[in-house]
Amino acid sequence: EAGVAQSPRYKIIEKRQSVAFWCNPISGHATLYWYQQILGQGPKLLIQFQNNGVVDDSQLPKDRFSAERLKGVDSTLKIQPAKLEDSAVYLCASSLGQIEQYFGPGTRLTVT
Amino acid sequence: AQTVTQSQPEMSVQEAETVTLSCTYDTSENNYYLFWYKQPPSRQMILVIRQEAYKQQNATENRFSVNFQKAAKSFSLKISDSQLGDTAMYFCAFMNVLYTGKLIFGQGTTLQVKP
Numbered sequence: 001e002a003g004v005a006q007s008p009r010y011k012i013i014e015k016r017q018s019v020a021f022w023c024n025p026i027s028g029h030a031t032l033y034w035y036q037q038i039l040g041q042g043p044k045l046l047i048q049f050q051n052n053g054v055v056d057d058s059q060l061p062k063d064r065f066s067a068e069r070l071k072g073v074d075s076t077l078k079i080q081p082a083k084l085e086d087s088a089v090y091l092c093a094s095s096l097g098q099i100e101q102y103f104g105p106g107t108r109l110t111v112t
Numbered sequence: 113a114q115t116v117t118q119s120q121p122e123m124s125v126q127e128a129e130t131v132t133l134s135c136t137y138d139t140s141e142n143n144y145y146l147f148w149y150k151q152p153p154s155r156q157m158i159l160v161i162r163q164e165a166y167k168q169q170n171a172t173e174n175r176f177s178v179n180f181q182k183a184a185k186s187f188s189l190k191i192s193d194s195q196l197g198d199t200a201m202y203f204c205a206f207m208n209v210l211y212t213g214k215l216i217f218g219q220g221t222t223l224q225v226k227p
Contacts, residue, residue: 042218
């Protein structure tokens with residue numbers, strides 16, 4: 001069984017630029033999550049999708065972050081414009097139910 | 113609001129020995145799940161073990177076991193017969209049954225297993 005795929009693995013941008021991350025969940029997993037993991041901290045949930053609907057986006061900075069999950073499969077997370085404090089690893093996870101989550105390798109973003 | 117605290121930023125253990133990682137949490141809920149996740153260097157996070165709050169019996173998975181003290185809101189992870197492959201960051205996480213899917217993570221403990 002293929003795991004959660006993410007791309008790119010690494011991205012370096014300048015502040016005020018835009019960036020997008022892509023996630024492909026495990027086949028059949030209805031629930032998809034995006035987490036932000038700042039260096040030295042635990043992951044923080046940004047947004048949770050159930051199929052193509054948003055379940056929880058209470059911690060998503062909506063003035064600059066957006067996410068979508070078209071057709072209930074792949075998802076993209078966008079930051080526009082990026083700030084220095086957005087430097088982090090962005091993790092995508094998926095789950096069949098909503099208990100056990102499977103994580104992707106993450107995208108490491110550096111904002112200079 | 114629920115919080116998870118891991119008070120040991122770094123730990124080390126000799127290969128083949130036993131180590132215990134600590135975790136405390138704060139919640140007013142009665143039904144929840146607790147997890148330990150492992151994040152090896154430059155590799156993806158994987159689930160190590162899970163505990164349902166309604167179960168009194170401590171969960172075990174091979175060399176990994178937990179000590180779940182619900183009244184004390186404590187959830188420690190014991191790794192027996194430590195192996196070099198256990199070197200990783202370990203995260204304790206909480207999930208409210210009413211808000212399934214929303215994991216709340218602690219700050220993590222970096223564990224190094226020494227040969």
